Amino acid sequence: MPKILVVDDSSSVRSFVRDALEEAAELRPAEVVEATSGFDALRLLPRDQYDLVITDINMPDINGLELLAFIRASERHRAVPVLIISTQSSERDRERGLSLGANAFLAKPLDPHSLREGAARLLHSQRA
Amino acid sequence: MDGIDGAREEFYSEAQELIDTLSRNLLALDAAQKAGLPDPTLINEAFRAVHTLKGLAGLFGSTGTSRLAHATEDLLDELRLGRRELRAELLDPLFRSVDVFTQILLRDKQGLDEPPPTLEPLLSALRGLEQGEVAEQGALEQYALDPGVLAVLTEYEEHRLRASILAGLALYKLRVCFDLTSIDRALDELKERAKPYGEIITYLPTGESPSVDTIELDVLFASAADLSTLVGALGTDRVVVEPIARSRPREGLAPSVLPPAALAPSAPAVPQAGDAAPEVGLERSLKAVSQTVRVDIRKLDHLMNIVGELSLVRSALQRWGERLRAEGHRALVTELQRLGRTFDRRLLELQDGILEVRMVPLGQVFDRLARVLRQVSRELGKDIRLVITGAETELDKLIVEELSDPLMHMIRNAIDHGIEGAEQRRAVGKPAAGTIALNAFQKGNHVMIEIEDDGGGIDAAALVARAVRMGVLDATExxxxxxxxxxxxxxxPGLSTKLEASDVSGRGVGMDVVKTNIARLGGVIDLESEPGIGTKLAITLPTTLAIVSALMVEVAGQIYAVPLAVVSEALAFDGQETRRLEGREVMSLRGASLTLCQLAVHLRLAVAEPAPERRFVVVSGFGARRMGLVVDRLIGQQDIVVKPLGHSLAAVRGFSGATDLGDQRVALVLDVGALIEEVFVLGDAAHDAWRLHG
Known part of the structure; x- marks a missing residue:
């Protein structure tokens, strides 16, 4: 069962993502772990191996870009695919995310379908 | 409640929280602004709330919320980035947005696609504001910042960094190392300590942590203080303060004027190392580290129902114990009783625990009132000060929610009808600004909320005259x-001292409705008013609705529950010592007369057999409003879970709910407030009924 870390400071967004992913057949189904902030993610990452990280960009304290940079710099997690979700339509943040090594970018508003599709694609590419 | 529907429920609750956060920060901003102490973090907090709301709205397809969030976010963005100066007329549409957001959400919840009529005017008002100035560019190259650092800044963080540099602040790197287990607390402590000295721009994990249980971060910090001050204030074995070097001198300042130890002049407002940390800050940091969980109130209701059912199981076990005793199993019964007592204690703790979880501070609704007061007083051009005490007083969540509308009405009335215009106030020697005090406090088992104004008071004579004109009273009465x-x-209903209706509170609208709503919550409302001095409304409420200690009584073969909170005593009653006074049946109780309510008659119960010779009077009510309920039998005291009657029976007066007796029977819970109302106010009708049946 793939293990997915969802990082967002909004509980509604986390629930939305969890609901969309947990029951998805193409994810066979997935186990979703929620982190309520960038710091929370930093706390969870050393304890476990994840198959996919889905993160918001605009979060207080540690933002999604910083989390991404941390993941890419870490021995253990550098290969984990990272999917970035943000309300930020800013081209600038998107470019920064991609240049820091984000694997995919989804802009809000999200729909469960494209979220599932994006997640399944990244999980598949990692296995392949 | 699962799947996407569950997420949708969560959306409403989170959206409401975000709107509350926005409102709270706007109020604080307004107050800070008036006090001449603008605080950029308040604007940023308000921005963050709207920003998150916008994201959520997009996710859940709430178009109205999205559009409004977009417009308010733009304005707040310009304010937080300093592209606009904060003025009262900019705050106005923001305050209005709080109400419109709530209206949109309510409509969404009801499945209405149509946005409220208030949305478009507000959107065009927001659009009508002129554009702010374009933000300044550059500045970042003044510091030798690691490109790796610049690459991970969000747009806002980059703006803050630029603004700090342009404001002449110096940049520092705080290298901190925290245990992962206690990182939230450590971080909050650092934030509180750093706050008086400057602004944290961002936190960057270094990826070089000495162990898996710790994390090392570089905190980018902008401050007007010099290095030694910061080292003294923030430095510990876990926090190392380093200056970030300038790549070139600050424009407009010759390098020679910079003191060698400092990269920026220290501003006079910055506290020096060794100054005691402000106590308020300490308290706030403790609050910030508390862990909270948001729970649907229905889940708590469900738990409470289970507690109620467990009490029923407990009663059944007790009956079995009595049977065992009757059959001679004494030793078993003793053990059973011992266990039973432990069970009772634990059950009580569980019940108290759940009730405590349901409690929320009244401050939640007071914030909303402060907003209404600000808006209405501005509309009417009245200068009014709001003084709040006891915002931390806690009440059941359900009661707090239901209180919002009645309190809103009372505040509007106080502003509109209570507080006089400035000239009129000066003429009678009062300060030009009016004062409305909102006080909450615990009093025994109850919570009192007082709304007091220093306005003109209620003209009782005008009220009476109007009542006569409307035919509510005759001249003799x-x-x-x-x-x-x-x-x-x-x-x-329909009476008001003001002859002309106003937009704000209408023609005394709602005071009858207010009273009904308060009564529905098991509360009473009292009014005091002195002409020329002011008016005080006092609401007495039970602290919780869910579980009630009740006196179970029997009337004409039916069982009813009387909430114990309104019962002062119960007496034996022979039916002899009553007399009639003003159409009501009364008895003497320690020298005073007590109005009686024959429940069997009042509730028009079919009486199969004559009432027993010896009956009982349950003395109930609040304060001066007391009444004796005449019942056939007292069954005993019991904790009951009150369940609402449901829509079809909601209009039936005299009952506040029903409770399960556990033997497949249901007892109605008497609404003593409503009964008193009927007996006193509708005395004549009850009197007629009494004659018919008697």
């Missing part, structure tokens, strides 16, 4: 009325 009784007329 009017002439015999006490001042107090005359004031009570305020709660009569």
């Amino acid at each position: 009017a002439s015999q009325m006490s001042h107090r009784e005359a004031l009570e007329l305020v709660f009569t």
